[in-house]
Every structure is written in structure tokens, then in C-alpha cells.
Amino acid sequence: MATSTENVVVSGRRLRLTHPDKVVYPASGTTKADVIAYYVAIAPHLLPHVAGRILTRKRWVDGVGTAEQPGDVFFEKNLPDSAPSWIRSVVVDHREHTTTYPVFEDDAALAWAGQVGALELHVPQWRLDDDGLPLSPDRLVLDLDPGPGTGLPECVDVARTARGLLKDVGLEAMPVTSGSKGIHLYAALDGTHDSDYVNAFAHEVAKTLESQMPDLVVSSMRRSERQDRVLVDWSQNNGNKTTVAPYSLRGTLEPRVAVPRTWRELGPGLRHLTLDEVLARMKRRADPLAHLGHETGLRDDPDAPSSGTTARRGPRSESLDPAPSS
Numbered sequence: 001m002a003t004s005t006e007n008v009v010v011s012g013r014r015l016r017l018t019h020p021d022k023v024v025y026p027a028s029g030t031t032k033a034d035v036i037a038y039y040v041a042i043a044p045h046l047l048p049h050v051a052g053r054i055l056t057r058k059r060w061v062d063g064v065g066t067a068e069q070p071g072d073v074f075f076e077k078n079l080p081d082s083a084p085s086w087i088r089s090v091v092v093d094h095r096e097h098t099t100t101y102p103v104f105e106d107d108a109a110l111a112w113a114g115q116v117g118a119l120e121l122h123v124p125q126w127r128l129d130d131d132g133l134p135l136s137p138d139r140l141v142l143d144l145d146p147g148p149g150t151g152l153p154e155c156v157d158v159a160r161t162a163r164g165l166l167k168d169v170g171l172e173a174m175p176v177t178s179g180s181k182g183i184h185l186y187a188a189l190d191g192t193h194d195s196d197y198v199n200a201f202a203h204e205v206a207k208t209l210e211s212q213m214p215d216l217v218v219s220s221m222r223r224s225e226r227q228d229r230v231l232v233d234w235s236q237n238n239g240n241k242t243t244v245a246p247y248s249l250r251g252t253l254e255p256r257v258a259v260p261r262t263w264r265e266l267g268p269g270l271r272h273l274t275l276d277e278v279l280a281r282m283k284r285r286a287d288p289l290a291h292l293g294h295e296t297g298l299r300d301d302p303d304a305p306s307s308g309t310t311a312r313r314g315p316r317s318e319s320l321d322p323a324p325s326s
Helices: 032-050 107-115 152-168 195-212 276-283
Strands: 005-010 015-017 023-025 056-059 074-076 089-095 098-103 116-121 139-146 173-177 185-187 230-233
Touching: 005 107, 005 139, 015 032, 023 032, 032 107, 032 116, 032 276, 107 116, 107 195, 139 152, 139 195, 152 173, 152 185, 152 230, 195 230
Parallel strands: none
Antiparallel strands: 005 015, 056 074, 056 116, 089 098, 139 185, 139 230, 173 185
């Protein structure tokens, strides 16, 4: 793409791309066109993980910048009026405001995200029902976030112990290198417990890990306690919060990706992977986290109605205001 503006068709959807040659990641020379191409190519693996979930975006309109001069970034929850009409929208009434969230259902929506600089895609642990109302969470997540003096090796140690704890209660955890600093652990749930219950359970898991590994793990969010320790962030199971989606890009200096991994990969030399590496990897691999995605939530009919129903005000929807994770 050499021109400053180009009209393209993605899965039957017409999309206007502007400045496709703009450099988004200066460290690697990755352009907006490269970002869009990545999202279109990775769509079969990414879409099942965001299907039926309201989506908050983290946008770098002018790119991520450099270590010395980081690019401006902001979170966006509302679907802007300028968005294509074919992107599904769901209106959620909160106590003091109403938010119109997008729900991504095809690779064209992902291409649009790349067009507007929405590099990071964040979703909650719950999905919407057919009426646009939140269901109970269908997955649990633990964010293993290394503090100063720790890194991926320490996160691996904590991940393996956490895997054992969760297995003892019948949950099979799978790791995702976050693309930022640490590791996310996901486990599928049967949807019989609400977000408050799951969040409290995750907190207990974090405290148990802290008691078993006191020199390495902290469950408190206080930064003063994080030196040489890994924070087990349980709070992203709160119905109000979100986690970066598997296969989403990150707004790091290089175009890193949140990548589902196998446990066998969590050994010496583990590192975060970039956009090109993930595309090459997924040409020869299945998604280790595929069981957590539900492709039935995707629309196959491009002529299907694009707007979702309004979430009715109720005890659960009133408290919803998904805040992206860091």
C-alpha cells in the first residue's frame, strides 16, 4: 500500500484505509498496513476469543513512539460515530451513563481497529446473551505480573504452582505470554457462578500462592510490596474489568503479541513474540487455547443485522463499566 488513502474490501465489507504506510512501531518499522494485515491474518484464531464480548480498545493514533518519546495513548469504550455501520454495537446502561460498545465478529472489524490505531483489544471474562445482557463468566484469568527484579522465569515458576492448585479443583490452566511483561493463566468455567464469586475465588488462589511462595509471590496491589516478587493479579475477574485478548497486539516498542503457549514451551529461553513470529507460528500450529473460544458466537452471514440490542437496566448491568487492564 503506497498511496495515502485506499479503499479495500475485507470479507465483503468496504473499508477506507488512510495513510497505510504510516510507521506505527518505529523500532521495527512496522506500518499501519502491517498491523492491518496481521489482524486479518490472525482473525481465525483471535475472533473466537472476543466473540460475544464487549470490546474496549487502547489506541495509539500516531504510533507507539520510542522509549525516549512514547506515543500518546488513550482507552476507548464507546464505538465512535465514524465507525462503519456494519460493526455490531451493544448499548449498556450504567448507573450514571450509557456506553455503546463494539462487538467484533469478523476480520473486517479487526481491520478497522488497525485503521484507527486500536492496537490493543481488551475484553471481559463474560459474554453477552442473545438479548445483549451479560452472562456469568466462562473463564477465569490470573495475571502474573513481574515486579522489579523479576521477569518471565519467575512468572513461569509461579505459573506451574498455580497450575497445580487449579488442577486440584478441576480447572485446567493454560498460559499466555502477555506480550507486555508477564504471563496470563486462563481456565475455562462452566458459567454457573457470577463474577463476584469467580473474583473472590481468584483472590483466594492468589493468597494461597502467596502463602506457598512468600519470597516470590504477592497478592496485594500495593507497589511497595512488589520488589523481587510476582504480583498474582486476581482482580481482572471482576465483572467491571477486562484483559487484553489472546492474539491482540500490544503497544510495546516492538509489535509484541499476547500469545497462547503450551506448558512445554514454558522453559529456559521463553520470551515474548512479535507479530511476524506469531504469524509464522500459527501457520504450523493449532491454537493451544482454542477450547476457550466459542466460534458459534461469530456471524457467518455478512448481511446479518449489525447492531446489537440494548442491555436492559438491572442489578448486574448497572455495575458494569469494564476498565482495561494495564
